[in-house]
Amino acid sequence: MHWFKYALALLSLVGFWFAGLLLSQFIALPASLLGLLLLLLALMWLKQIPSALLRVSQFVxxxxxxxxxxxxxxxxxxxxxxxxxxxWLVLTIIISTVISLGITAWIAQRHWQNHEPADIPIEDHDD
Amino acid sequence: MLSNNSELLSAAIWVCITLLVYLGSLLIYRVLGSRPLFHPMIFCIAILAMLLFYAGVNVKEYQSYTGLLSWLLGPATVALAIPLYTQLNSIKKNGLGVMLPIIVGGALAPLLALIGLYFLPMEASIKLSFLTKSITTPLAIETSQYIGGIPELAVVIVIFTGIVGAIFAASIYRLLGVKSEQAQGIALGTVAHAIGTAQGFQMSQKVGAFASLGLCINGVLTAIILPIIFFLFS
Known part of the structure; x- marks a missing residue:
């Protein structure tokens, strides 16, 4: 019955997206973002990630x-x-990216000089 | 859009071709050592452009044939809630202070790009497409649409930004003496989204984990804040 759980998890992603689409009629934010925030609220309410949803989302x-x-x-x-x-466009992207990367890292290091943040869970996904 | 059987067949064929080209590009990327410079999207665009040219199909037709893939992007974006939920715990553990560098980086990257383009004689829609340069592609596509940018352009800018960030990160950190792995990760994820995060995991697990945090928080914050700003000023 594994495939059934995965299908359900996939359908729930579509469902949350659709709920976001409905909500976007009333709130001036992108539909997927609203769907994302709704799912986040649901997870906070559940206090855990259903295992099938975790697998499906990692794949997606x-x-x-x-x-x-x-x-x-x-x-x-x-x-x-x-x-x-x-x-000019290429140069703008390169320069703005390099400068913001440097400043952000430098500020983060200064900001955390006295107390380093605790380790956080490892989450790997790429696009 | 898809009115008859032959169009439906074309749609099925082009979706399959796109999937195959994607897998091929992924393979090329891995064979070349998974370097950011050889991002799979570069090969995807090049190969598909050639195929479209030889098949005599124009880009608009191709986009309507592969509408299914674009539609799936919506539900797939919703899935970003899962890594975000995982990262919420680390914010709880570290306090809101962990957000400061993310907010600085998230604001700095688009502002600097805007300054760089300010005097260029170009349409506003092109300039607006640079505002989402540092956030993860799925959120960038929809957000740029919302604020009057060009999604097609936004995707390319986002991916190029990620490649630049991933390539230069190590040298910038050396130059500025940034040794803290947490700081290195946060900056990579905030400024260079998922491509930077992938690079972060190659540097170390810790850098990668903090890059994920930057990626998630900046992506969602930017996607919330930009439309609100444009809603208020338009």
Missing amino acids: LGHMLVLFVPATMGILLFGEKLAGNLW
């Missing part, structure tokens, strides 16, 4: 990249618009 989050391939392909339509300023 691990392979999420494929879901934004169609959107990313849209970049091919913007080639001409961006071409003129491409180097």
Whole structure:
């Protein structure tokens, strides 16, 4: 009956997304974000993560990249618009990223100089 | 959109092709040593662009054929609640003080990008697409749509930001003398989202864990705050 549990977990993700979609008619936030926050509230109420939901979400989050391939392909339509300023755009991303990375890490180190934060659970997912 | 059988068949074929190209890109990435510079999305775009060209299918048609994948992104984004829930405990344990560097980094990254683009003669929608540069892709797509940016562009900017962060992190930390693993992780996750987090796990488990915290908190905070700002000012 494992597949049934996993199907249910997957359906619950769709259900929470749908609830977020309904809620987004009243609150000016993206539907998925509202669905995410609703699921977070549900987990806080449950005080634990159902094991099937954990497995399903690890799989989904691990392979999420494929879901934004169609959107990313849209970049091919913007080639001409961006071409003129491409180097400036690339440089802006590199410089802003490098500076914020440095400042954030430096501030974090100063901020925690006296008391280091306690170890936290390990959670691995990539996109 | 999909009105008849031949279109339905095209949709099924292009969804399968996309899945295969994704798996192939993942394989190339792993074979090349899982380096951020060879992010699988780069190979995905290149291979699919070639296939579309030879098949004579334009990007708009391709996007309508693969609508199923884009639709699934909604429920998949909801799944981010699970790592976020796991990280809530670490905030409880460490107090809200753990949030300060995340908030600083989360605000700094888009602001610096905006300053860099301020004088460029470009449409506002392009500039707005840079505001979500440091948050995880699924949240960035929807948030950028919400604030009048271009989701397609936002995805590319997000992934490029992640690659840059992952490549330069170690040298910046050496330069600035940041030795605390917690600080290294928080900055990587906050500024370079999931790609930075993956790099963090390669540096050490501790760096990776704190990167996850930065990724989750900054992603959700930015996705909440940006639409509210735009709601108030528009």
